[in-house]
Amino acid sequence: MTGLATILHADLDAFYASVEVRDQPLLRGRPVAVGGGVILAATYEARALGVHAPMGIAAARSRCPHLIVVPPRFTEYVAISRQVMELLTRFTPHVEAISIDEAFLDVAGTVRLFGDPETIGAAIRTAVRSELGLPISVGVATTKHLAKIASRVAKPDGLVVVAPGTEESFLTPLPVGHLWGVGPVGERRLAAYGVLTIGDLAAIPESTLATWMGRHWGRHLWQLAHNHDARPVQSGRRAGSVGAQSAGAHTEASRRHATLLALADRVGSRLRRKGRAGRRITVRVRFSDMYAVTRSLTLVAPVAETTSLYRAAAGLVDGLITERSAGRGVSLVGLSVDLLEDAPHLQLELALGEEGDAALRAGSPQHHRLRSLDAAVDRARTRFGTAAVRRAAVLREEPEVRSPAEASELP
DNA sequence: TCTGGGGTCCTAGGACCC
DNA sequence: TCTGGGGTCCTAGGACCC
Numbered sequence: 001m002t003g004l005a006t007i008l009h010a011d012l013d014a015f016y017a018s019v020e021v022r023d024q025p026l027l028r029g030r031p032v033a034v035g036g037g038v039i040l041a042a043t044y045e046a047r048a049l050g051v052h053a054p055m056g057i058a059a060a061r062s063r064c065p066h067l068i069v070v071p072p073r074f075t076e077y078v079a080i081s082r083q084v085m086e087l088l089t090r091f092t093p094h095v096e097a098i099s100i101d102e103a104f105l106d107v108a109g110t111v112r113l114f115g116d117p118e119t120i121g122a123a124i125r126t127a128v129r130s131e132l133g134l135p136i137s138v139g140v141a142t143t144k145h146l147a148k149i150a151s152r153v154a155k156p157d158g159l160v161v162v163a164p165g166t167e168e169s170f171l172t173p174l175p176v177g178h179l180w181g182v183g184p185v186g187e188r189r190l191a192a193y194g195v196l197t198i199g200d201l202a203a204i205p206e207s208t209l210a211t212w213m214g215r216h217w218g219r220h221l222w223q224l225a226h227n228h229d230a231r232p233v234q235s236g237r238r239a240g241s242v243g244a245q246s247a248g249a250h251t252e253a254s255r256r257h258a259t260l261l262a263l264a265d266r267v268g269s270r271l272r273r274k275g276r277a278g279r280r281i282t283v284r285v286r287f288s289d290m291y292a293v294t295r296s297l298t299l300v301a302p303v304a305e306t307t308s309l310y311r312a313a314a315g316l317v318d319g320l321i322t323e324r325s326a327g328r329g330v331s332l333v334g335l336s337v338d339l340l341e342d343a344p345h346l347q348l349e350l351a352l353g354e355e356g357d358a359a360l361r362a363g364s365p366q367h368h369r370l371r372s373l374d375a376a377v378d379r380a381r382t383r384f385g386t387a388a389v390r391r392a393a394v395l396r397e398e399p400e401v402r403s404p405a406e407a408s409e410l411p
Numbered sequence: 412t413c414t415g416g417g418g419t420c421c422t423a424g425g426a427c428c429c
Numbered sequence: 430t431c432t433g434g435g436g437t438c439c440t441a442g443g444a445c446c447c
Contacts, residue, residue, distance in 0.1 A: 011447095015447090035415085036415070036416095037414080037415055038413090038414055038415050039415095040415070040416085040447095041447095053415090053447085054414060054415065055412090055413095055414080056412050056413050056414055057412085058412040058413080059412045059413075059414090060412095061412090062412070072415090074416090098419095098446090098447085099417085099418080099446075099447045100417085100447075101447070102447075180445090180446080181420090181444085181445065181446080182445085183444060183445050183446080184444090184445090185443090185444060185445085186444075186445085214421090214422085216421070216422085217421085239418080240418085240419075240420095241417095241418070241419085242417095242418095243416090243417070243418075244416080244417085245415080245416060245417080246415095246416090247414090247415060247416080280439090280440095282440095282441095290413085290414075292442090293441085293442085294440090294441065294442070295440085295441080296439085296440060296441075297439095297440090298438085298439060298440085331414095332415090334416085336417095336418085
């Protein structure tokens with residue numbers, strides 16, 4: 001051990017809202033929220049008036065009548081996020097992006113180059129502010145978990161260093177809800193045992209926590225409370241799943257199928273862009289009373305192609321709704337795919353997917369797109385051989401590869 | 412005034428195999 | 430014929446994160 005706290009957690013403040021304020025200077029200093037349906041991010045001015053994500057917009061306005069609500073620009077946020085992550089890699093190659101607006105850095109190897117971790121944290125904040133015009137908070141500590149808590153304590157627009165040896169006094173007074181992974185349910189369960197702060201938690205023996213919360217959870221909580229967190233900063237982590245969902249009334253089968261096809265398109269083209277595929281398809285349906293149900297299916301071979309995703313998803317969703325709807329409306333449908341590291345038939349699936357994509361770019365109407373996969377299958381036969389294509393189809397438990405045409409009968 | 416869209420991880424039961 | 434333990438895969442659900 002170096003005796004130095006070298007893990008940084010950098011977290012953009014009110015990210016979406018800060019981008020909008022940056023790009024529309026007239027918004028500066030005013031209560032601003034980014035939202036579509038619900039609040040996605042709120043400036044600190046808005047938070048002071050009780051506006052928080054993920055509150056409904058109407059509820060937010062009732063608390064804050066002068067709230068300015070800006071529609072989100074996701075493409076822009078993704079691009080800016082990339083710029084931020086790029087900037088961070090100047091200070092160390094060990095950057096682990098964990099969401100659109102936060103990342104861990106391990107600067108153990110670069111302190112001789114850039115100065116101690118606190119100096120690096122300050123330099124990051126200055127660079128992000130001056131080059132990208134955005135506020136970012138940084139926490140510095142000996143573990144990932146503690147660095148994350150430190151950046152939270154640093155907000156807004158601050159820097160907090162937890163020096164080695166001071167961890168316990170730093171953690172003791174904080175509420176247990178500050179622990180990563182302890183949400184409202186965990187907080188309630190712990191409160192029932194009189195555990196309110198991380199100090200309270202740290203005083204409980206691990207074996208007792210295990211009986212209260214289950215073995216795994218108990219052990220995990222005990223370790224976090226004592227700042228035992230050996231997880232290294234991992235750059236280049238790959239996503240484990242890809243999904244898309246759509247909220248709104250989906251009670252009518254025709255609307256639902258159209259939405260599912262669009263979701264399958266979105267997920268499929270993202271998979272192919274990444275060169276990934278997956279076997280496990282999960283659908284999620286939420287009813288109008290917010291009751292949510294999932295169904296999943298593991299295919300025998302991986303898929304990355306719109307029509308296969310669509311058919312698997314439509315079958316699951318229709319079955320689920322027949323089984324559970326009980327006269328309720330459907331307010332959300334979602335589709336996701338668990339990715340495989342590597343897979344037989346992946347190249348064939350990707351080739352089929354490319355053909356589908358080409359048809360999409362050509363702007364052909366939906367039923368033409370689906371039919372065009374017939375032609376894609378023919379081309380795949382030439383490229384990969386009839387046997388390979390048939391095998392892929394059999395492995396997907398489909399009667400025949402040409403069945404995309406069936407899907408064109410759907411809306 | 413009802414709750415977006417993108418993810419991660421864990422649990423638990425049943426099927427199946429050795 | 431009965432019994433047991435261990436391991437893996439599949440599915441459904443839930444908590445949590447931003």
